[in-house]
Amino acid sequence: MSVLFWLLLLTYIPSPMISKSLNWQPLLTAAVASLVASAMPVQAQQVTINPAKPTLGETLLVVLQLDNNTERPPTVIFGQRTYPAFQIGPNRWRSLLPTTPLEKPGRRSLQVMAGKEVRNLAVWIGNRSFSTQSIWLPPGKDEEGTDFEFDQVDAFKALVSPKKFWSGPFLKPNSGPTTSGYGIRRYYNGVFANDYYHRGVDYAGGTGSPVVAPAAGRVALVGRESQGFKIHGNVVGLDHGQGVVSIFMHLNRINVQKGQLIKAGQVIGGVGSTGASTGPHLHWGLYVNGLSVDPVPWRSQGFE
């Protein structure tokens, strides 16, 4: 039956008749359903977003289940940025969307395009308070890194390689207690640092205590203090694949080589105090599509 017919029928029904006569109700419902179905394309995709109530610093897991496979990967636009989607099963795709403490909480647009179908969704990112530290530096005592180290580290953080190496929840990379959590903000000489947040978690393991891979990956960065890694110190970067990478800083030794494939739990180095560090500790930073996210949810739950 045509949309026009149902429209005419709907407008023709006098409203008192609808409320008085129960017999009209199923017909009216059917008419509305028919209108909706005719006016919109058939929903060929199912989108699930986890966690249901994300807060700043969390990684959003977006899974798309399609009725039919698409020739090209679906496009996922979150806020202003396009994120890659990877196939994780038959007609099933996944995108990982990072959030950080530098963003404002609130509504974020999410657009998913699969084939010719476009879905406009919204995600509410809840606020989260991060503790603050005050750092007092004497004038001229700012520690400066080298272009050499930042060029290599930036290129590493931008990696989006097609193979997924990780599976299941991530392991704790060192047995020491956590001394600084993710997202801590700072005041430098009394001035709030707008661009700073602690981009990782610190573990106060003893000097030389083993640093293990929290998940499988390929060694994509090896840097040494002696080569100019003044801030990072001796550093290892693991590529877990599909835009997920881990960095391990301030090591006293490095047990791996660039290009090597590493299993979850394998020793990659030892805790140290190299680079910009005031005492032995491991800094583990987890990056998703180039942004530092809270590693804690990655340890407690498995990301598909």
Ligand SMILES: [Zn+2]
């Ligand atoms: Zn740290």
